Amino acid sequence: MNAAxxxxxxxxxxLETLYMTIPASLIAYVLGLPLGVLLVITRKDGIKPxxxxxxxxxxxxxxxxxxxxxxxxxxxxxxxxxxMGTAIGTKSVIFPLVISAFPYVARMVESSxxxxxxxxxxxxxxxxxxxxxxxxxxxxxxxxxxxINGAAICVTTILAYTAMASTAGGxxxxxxxxxxxxxxxxxxxxxxxxxxxxxxxxxxxxSGTKLTRRLDHRIR
Amino acid sequence: MSIETGAPAxxxxxxxxxxxxxxxxxxxxxxxxxSLKINKGEIYGIIGMSGAGKSTLIRCMNRLETPTDxxxxxxxxxxxxxxxxxxxxxxxxxxxxxxxxxxxxxxxVGRNVRYPLEIAGVPKHKANQRxxxxxKIVGLEAKEDxxxxxxxxxxxxxxAIARALASNPEVLLCDEATSALDPMTTQSILAxxxxxxxxxxxxxxxxxxxxxxxxxxxxxxxxxxGGKIAEEGTxxxxxxxxxxxxxxxxxxxxxxxxxxxxEKLTIPALRIVFDxxxxxxxxxxxxxxxxxxxVNILAADVKRIGEKSYGQMLIAMPEDLESRKKTMxxxxxxxxxxxxxxxx
Ligand SMILES: Nc1ncnc2c1ncn2[C@@H]1O[C@H](COP(=O)(O)OP(=O)(O)OP(=O)(O)O)[C@@H](O)[C@H]1O
Ligand SMILES: [Mg+2]
Numbered sequence: 004m005n006a007a008x009x010x011x012x013x014x015x016x017x018l019e020t021l022y023m024t025i026p027a028s029l030i031a032y033v034l035g036l037p038l039g040v041l042l043v044i045t046r047k048d049g050i051k052p053x054x055x056x057x058x059x060x061x062x063x064x065x066x067x068x069x070x071x072x073x074x075x076x077x078x079x080x081x082x083x084x085x086x087m088g089t090a091i092g093t094k095s096v097i098f099p100l101v102i103s104a105f106p107y108v109a110r111m112v113e114s115s116x117x118x119x120x121x122x123x124x125x126x127x128x129x130x131x132x133x134x135x136x137x138x139x140x141x142x143x144x145x146x147x148x149x150x151i152n153g154a155a156i157c158v159t160t161i162l163a164y165t166a167m168a169s170t171a172g173g174x175x176x177x178x179x180x181x182x183x184x185x186x187x188x189x190x191x192x193x194x195x196x197x198x199x200x201x202x203x204x205x206x207x208x209x210s211g212t213k214l215t216r217r218l219d220h221r222i223r
Numbered sequence: 224m225s226i227e228t229g230a231p232a233x234x235x236x237x238x239x240x241x242x243x244x245x246x247x248x249x250x251x252x253x254x255x256x257x258s259l260k261i262n263k264g265e266i267y268g269i270i271g272m273s274g275a276g277k278s279t280l281i282r283c284m285n286r287l288e289t290p291t292d293x294x295x296x297x298x299x300x301x302x303x304x305x306x307x308x309x310x311x312x313x314x315x316x317x318x319x320x321x322x323x324x325x326x327x328x329x330x331x332v333g334r335n336v337r338y339p340l341e342i343a344g345v346p347k348h349k350a351n352q353r354x355x356x357x358x359k360i361v362g363l364e365a366k367e368d369x370x371x372x373x374x375x376x377x378x379x380x381x382x383a384i385a386r387a388l389a390s391n392p393e394v395l396l397c398d399e400a401t402s403a404l405d406p407m408t409t410q411s412i413l414a415x416x417x418x419x420x421x422x423x424x425x426x427x428x429x430x431x432x433x434x435x436x437x438x439x440x441x442x443x444x445x446x447x448x449g450g451k452i453a454e455e456g457t458x459x460x461x462x463x464x465x466x467x468x469x470x471x472x473x474x475x476x477x478x479x480x481x482x483x484x485x486e487k488l489t490i491p492a493l494r495i496v497f498d499x500x501x502x503x504x505x506x507x508x509x510x511x512x513x514x515x516x517x518v519n520i521l522a523a524d525v526k527r528i529g530e531k532s533y534g535q536m537l538i539a540m541p542e543d544l545e546s547r548k549k550t551m552x553x554x555x556x557x558x559x560x561x562x563x564x565x566x567x
Binding site (some may be wrong): 072120122123124126127128129130131132133136140141144147150218219220221222 | 234285287310311312313314318319321325326328329330338339341342343370371372383386390396471534
């Protein structure tokens with residue numbers, strides 16, 4: 004296999020990886036962000052305390068989070084078939100990725116929001132803010148740098164999960180490394196695919212950190 | 224500012240109680256049967272030692288803290304029966320500033336000040352114009368685009384004040400607003416509060432543990448001690464005729480000596496309290512020159528802060544009864560408050 008062919012394989016797998024990671028991350032945030040907000044505001048000492056609801060929600064999130072991705076992937080097979088039309092292939096993996104990632108995202112968002120200074124929230128309350136106004140005009144903007152940092156971590160986690168897509172017949176860099184590289188003993192492909200994955204993770208992590216620092220106006 | 228007598232008080236607290244559950248079971252009364260009345264347009268001080276319940280009291284006023292018992296009337300309306308919506312409307316008429324400023328760190332000064340206008344639905348161009356006006360009031364026009372982290376403590380508190388004024392409040396609650404600031408900055412913030420009170424007629428409630436703050440700007444004061452009001456009245460009254468032990472403790476050394484053991488009933492000393500007018504008269508010099516008595520000054524504490532000056536002096540009394548009486552009479556003639564005390 005020549006370099007051009009390897010490059011072609013890697014390029015396709017790279018696109019497949021993005022094709023799984025990007026939509027899965029976006030949808031995981033669409034679900035996880037509001038959930039994280041709920042986890043914070045309904046706490047006993049939150050701005051809209053509903054302790055029982057909070058406990059139940061927290062338990063459900065923890066339960067989902069504790070199931071390893073590979074097992075979830077298998078368990079979800081029938082549901083995935085209904086939701087995605089098929090349980091096999093790159094596209095179908097997006098669904099289990101989302102299910103596995105959104106509780107993780109919710110916890111990540113929760114931990115960012117919890118760090119917002121209580122005094123700032125109280126000041127907002129003392130000015131007559133509604134709960135919604137506090138969430139989107141105080142909590143989220145104040146936590147933004149930390150939320151971005153958390154997002155970078157979540158995306159890299161989802162990216163790592165995509166490597167297991169081969170279990171469900173999905174593509175991507177991970178599958179390429181395992182199926183073509185490991186199983187068919189094409190070690191050059193395995194190494195190149197792995198290196199590209201590593202670079203991708205590094206890129207996301209570094210730009211996340213950079214962006215976080217740029218957005219944070221607390222320092223200086 | 225005029226003090227209306229017929230109209231409802233700006234803030235009236237009646238029989239307020241606040242009990243916190245203790246973690247080990249049982250409860251703790253942070254406030255116990257507090258009643259006070261704050262008139263429109265005055266600057267009312269609440270002073271007390273740490274843990275006295277000052278913050279709890281002021282936080283009950285805008286219901287950041289829910290009272291256990293009692294009544295809080297704002298302009299005649301009961302805060303405790305309000306639903307969330309009414310409460311939010313009331314809070315927009317009653318702003319608060321804090322010791323730690325509590326500004327949003329990720330927003331510029333301008334956007335911090337604009338926040339109350341945003342949540343009240345003021346159109347953007349109008350809001351922006353108002354932000355400029357407000358920043359001018361607090362003298363920070365140039366800092367509109369700066370972030371709070373780039374400001375000094377005093378500047379941050381000015382931003383907080385501008386933000387508090389944005390909603391055109393009737394009341395400004397200040398919880399230790401100057402406690403994180405150095406003396407110079409404290410002076411300028413107090414002057415600003417006084418100016419706001421005079422120019423805009425806003426009722427100001429100031430919480431502090433520093434007597435100087437009260438003396439400088441307040442019209443009336445309540446001394447809070449262990450969750451109860453130890454003493455209440457005009458600042459002059461409370462300072463010159465301090466009755467409570469808590470008050471004496473807050474006023475410092477001379478009061479302490481006065482409190483100490485009354486076993487040593489040797490010769491009484493005299494505690495003289497000066498107020499504004501006679502703080503400048505050469506009373507002691509006159510005493511020595513005209514009455515021919517020897518005066519031994521044991522302690523003196525004369526403060527001239529802002530528009531008023533107060534002083535206390537402790538002098539040793541002459542041994543013989545006659546010159547003692549002469550001295551007393553002379554001092555009383557001068558309109559001074561004099562009291563015999565027994566120092567160690
Ligand atoms: N949420 C709470 N739970 C339990 N106890 C509380 C709570 N808030 C306040 N207290 C207690 O109530 C008492 C009064 O507190 P408060 O904060 O009102 O005092 P303070 O006069 O403002 O003191 P400082 O000058 O230190 O600010 C303290 O003993 C404090 O421990
Ligand atoms: Mg306090």
